[in-house]
Amino acid sequence: MTEDIRTLIDANVKKVFEKIRKSAERVGRDPNNITLVAVSKTVPVEAIKIAYEIGLKIFGENRAQEAREKVEALKDFDIRWHFIGRLQRNKVKYVVKFSELIHSVDSVDLLLEINKRAEKIGKIQDVLFEVNISGEETKAGFKPNEIEHIVEKALKLENIRFKGFMTMAPFVKDPEEIRWVFKGLKDIKDSISKEFSLEKLELSMGMSNDFEVAVEEGATMVRIGTAIFGRRDK
Numbered sequence: 001m002t003e004d005i006r007t008l009i010d011a012n013v014k015k016v017f018e019k020i021r022k023s024a025e026r027v028g029r030d031p032n033n034i035t036l037v038a039v040s041k042t043v044p045v046e047a048i049k050i051a052y053e054i055g056l057k058i059f060g061e062n063r064a065q066e067a068r069e070k071v072e073a074l075k076d077f078d079i080r081w082h083f084i085g086r087l088q089r090n091k092v093k094y095v096v097k098f099s100e101l102i103h104s105v106d107s108v109d110l111l112l113e114i115n116k117r118a119e120k121i122g123k124i125q126d127v128l129f130e131v132n133i134s135g136e137e138t139k140a141g142f143k144p145n146e147i148e149h150i151v152e153k154a155l156k157l158e159n160i161r162f163k164g165f166m167t168m169a170p171f172v173k174d175p176e177e178i179r180w181v182f183k184g185l186k187d188i189k190d191s192i193s194k195e196f197s198l199e200k201l202e203l204s205m206g207m208s209n210d211f212e213v214a215v216e217e218g219a220t221m222v223r224i225g226t227a228i229f230g231r232r233d234k
């Protein structure tokens, strides 16, 4: 049983890396500049161990409680945990403890709470700002015209290190339809990068269904669950 899972995950990971490489090469990018975040939400600890042994080191979780339990269960593994989900203020104190990077900062209040909790434990927390490019009402994230202000704010906070942007594109059958979303975030990154003289900002965009297009449009981090671990039971 475990061996079947290992074979499956191993094959999936190889396919994902191969697709990242090809997409990057299509647009003349170096595939080594693209970080794979393995999204392990709902995935059992045993499968995360297998993925780790295969060579994945960065795992993304989207629920504070589930993440806390997994971090504890896997504390002997040198895993770099990323938090990618909607974050409530009252969960920040837990999430700051284990997160190398929080991808999903979507309000000033949340940013200030992260700064406060990071200060308490003597940490500088790396964060990305989630941007709602598509304008869908159900999506979290800052509006594009709020970005300049929030970046300015973040740069003044002592325990926050602003690292870039994240977006989630609408789910569509043909990812070509949402290429503009990734382009839109890349444009924001470029203009903020110029305005604040910030080099090397990250662009966290692309999931199982659309990461090839996201890589073509400049993603530096892709967040992939299903294409590695298989379909999640809801």
Ligand SMILES: *Cc1c(COP(=O)(O)O)cnc(C)c1O
Pocket (backbone or CB within 6 Å): 039, 041, 062, 084, 085, 168, 207, 208, 209, 223, 224, 225, 226, 227
């Ligand atoms: C679940 C999730 C992903 C991964 O989605 P897949 O389609 O399974 O690859 C990426 N980003 C966020 C924020 C998620 O919640």
